[in-house]
Amino acid sequence: PDKVAEITWVPADTVRAIARTYAQSKPACISEGVALDHFRNGTQVSRAVAILMAVTGNVDIPGGNTWPSRGIPFTNLRMADRASDDEGIGAEYPIFNRFTRERSAMCIPDAILDGRPYPIKALLVQGSDPMRIWPNTSRAEKALKSLELLIVIDLFMTDTAKLADIVLPCTSFLEGKSWKDYRSSGLPLVTVGDQAIEPLGSSMEDWKIIAELGKRMGFEEYFPWKSADELFQYLFEPTGVTMEQFRE
Incomplete structure (x- = not known):
């Protein structure tokens, strides 16, 4: 103390x-x-x-910190048919993968520097600042500097953005439509935010940046949406809730 x-x-x-x-x-x-x-x-x-x-024994008990179920169904946007057959990054942590349905980003520096399970040559960072939050900052910096291409999508010139080859400006929550679910907090809740002002400068909504990159890389069929409303409606389709209902 x-x-x-x-x-x-x-x-x-x-x-x-x-x-x-x-x-x-x-x-x-x-x-x-x-x-x-x-x-x-x-x-x-x-x-x-x-x-x-x-x-303290306060995990997964009534009144304690519970591990929420992923009960709210959303459309899976992952391009599974384009994924490699190689064993994925972080496969050595099956418990984390099973509960989060994601792979641990903490394993990315090892993949970049040691080529395990395969080498990473390029990285797109979105909604994160690895230089600030990843453990072993010096190794994270070495890994990011070893990439052939580092792209950062962010509102600010973060520590990671300073190392990037390309920084793409995204919009704030006021400049574009957004949605958020609270499954990680144990709440069966989804919120949708409307656009308040036009995007400033040359900034774009995150989804639009990814969609434009995908199209220019030849994956037009995976990005058919022309607006955030169309994308959100596609995501929410399994729930049976429409964008009109969200607005009401």
């Missing part, structure tokens, strides 16, 4: 009181949100929070 107080300016007695209150309360729940993910070494902070949940 004294070391934590020195770093955070939170009094050591307050640190002890918070720790004891959480440890002695059952059930207890930590609502983390996304703020921690946007700070340097955010990955390790989130891991520490998860460890606290586990060691």
